[in-house]
Amino acid sequence: MYRYDEFDQTFVDQRVEQFRSQTSRRLSGELTEEEFKPIRLMNGLYLQLHGYMLRVAIPYGTLNALQMRTLADISETYDKGYGHFTTRQNIQYNWPKLEDTPDILADLASVEMHAIQTSGNCIRNVTADHWAGVAADELADPRPVAELIRQWSSLHPEFSFLPRKFKVAVTGAPADRAAVKFHDIGLRMHLNDAGERGWEVIVGGGQGRTPMVGVTVREFLPEEELLGYLEAIMRVYNLFGRRDNKYKARIKILIHETGAEEFSRLVEEEYARAPRPSVEVERKELDRISAYFAPPQYETLSALQPDLEGRKLENPEFARWVRTNVGAHRVTGYGIVNISLKPAGGIPGDATAEQMRTVADLAERFSHSEIRVSHHQNLVLPDVKLSDLHEIWTVLSADGMGEANIGLLGDIIACPGLDYCALATARSIPIAQSISRQFSDPSRLEDIGPLRVNISGCINACGHHHVGHIGILGLEKKGKEFYQVTLGGHSGTDASIGGVLGKGFSEDEIAGAIETIVDTYLGIRGDSESFLECIRRVGTPPFKEALYAPA
């Protein structure tokens, strides 16, 4: 993991002290709200529906056990004993007091964390494949590049007042787990014939009210040229991106309006023109950062695990959890444990202080102290020996985190919605709860197979409903919440945006509607045909028919 150097630490500490003085000036009235608001936002503190909300950055979703424990302590000392892991691999606290926030930030700084750039029109927290560095299918760990971009973009003077916020995602694997086609910039690693690393640069993806799949502007950018090239993209965006209308200010609109080819030409022109750091300098910096991400000392283990197999035979529930929640590790005898924060009837992404500590303990004992947050609002123990799985499962189950539903219908992604969010038009959490209750039988979930349900409480799409195999968007009409359903979205390599089915459903109807959709699928699916494959084959008519045809 990356560790702060002296410069990083001094900077973050100073920033906390600045905010402490600014906060006390606000509380004494020396600063007005108008003056203070941009300052608190720059430090991650929002004013939400019920009060302040603090968003803490977890760079590319990687944190260690000590940091997780500190997050737990903060939730108990200053909040209500829980936190919410978000679709951007961050954590949010829903009830911090303004007067406590400087202390919270100081506690975060003591474990090399902060809340800078989690708001505002700047380059936000870089997200990454949550299996980075350990996935069996990966070419190489993308996090050194994510860290390089983090350092480059942190408080970059030229890019701290962009037309709109800017999100970057990276993956080093062919299977896209980081939704790189739905970010302002998505980066996917490739190897050339000589085995050298390069990056496919995808620009202009996004969700919100105008969902778009990003376009590739460079198929293979040599790794050492990355920052120079990103800088050229940012310049073109900074210069030509619209500032007259906040809904048309993201880079996707610029690309849409100028055309991908012309945009690409502008970037190449800027790239050829602008001076940039030499390739050698960037290689050196990348090597320096990469050293922090050196893999741990793995043991040489056997692929045959008679003990594990025995446990699985004895206990079908454990066997199921291993099937659904453990991902393929690149080292023999190891696995990637995906911890579901989606118990049936629970709040997607919420974890209590106790649960955070349990995960921290497990990470320390079994996963080289490392933890990941996934954009599916789950947690990951990346480096686990298969022989330890049973004990981990036992501990997780005792603490309400043993759900065997990763990637299945119960693993619902939902934004906070109208229960917490000031921008929401409808609630999303109760919808997630009613669906996960309805589909709580694990053997049924497994039979249904991979199926992603995503719920957003407004058109901003923080719940990524456009890319849900089933997407649900909460809206309001005449003082009542209702829910629009889309089918066929997908954020993987073969990305697609879901299409609206028809008229919306009330809160009471929605779980039933999902039931009808699932039953329709089960009735028409081919041999081992997944939900998404089925939708792509038959389109929406059978589903519309089942949902809307008069009985």
Next chain:
Amino acid sequence: MDHGHVLTANRLSDGIVVFLTATSAWSEQIDEAVLAREPLAAAALEKRGVEFEETNLVTGAYLIEAERQGAAITPTRVRERIRACGPTVAYLGVHTPPCHAQATAVAA
């Protein structure tokens, strides 16, 4: 049933949602709020809000539409009903106190 406006804001120090009462105090209970039934009275409430913002007690004061039935005040919009009562979902480790406006919100 009385229909009118209530002034709400967030307390500056801790962000908690509050409502202006008849005695010019801020209460966390919407039922204790003063309900302005006339446009003039509502405008006066709004003015009080600005004054309170200037003295740094609250922030982001604004009027919401609400109805009073007996002792209970219920905002018209779902958003404001949830804001008055807290999340409609029992959050982990914490019990939401029962709130009549929320019961209405969920039933509506």
